Amino acid sequence: xFEMINSYLWNNIWVFKxxxxxxxxxxxxxxxxxxxxxxxxxxxxxxVDNLNFNASLSRIVSIxxxxxxxxxxxxx
Numbered sequence: 001x002f003e004m005i006n007s008y009l010w011n012n013i014w015v016f017k018x019x020x021x022x023x024x025x026x027x028x029x030x031x032x033x034x035x036x037x038x039x040x041x042x043x044x045x046x047x048v049d050n051l052n053f054n055a056s057l058s059r060i061v062s063i064x065x066x067x068x069x070x071x072x073x074x075x076x
Contacts, residue, residue, distance in 0.1 A: 044062045
């Protein structure tokens with residue numbers, strides 16, 4: 001939870017320089033983060049259990065993938 005709050009603040013202040021502080025912006029941010037969390041967990045499950053990837057390598061792959069989705073979701 002702390003990571004999500006930290007990410008929200010830095011995204012609004014520094015990365016996207018949001019001028020709007022509307023509740024809808026916060027809601028969209030939370031939804032995007034929950035979706036990418038779900039994707040991250042599913043992707044790691046598939047990589048480790050089905051494709052026999054190394055657990056550490058699967059973390060790296062899933063973080064890179066979901067970080068990209070998260071950035072694009074917040075940007076758009």
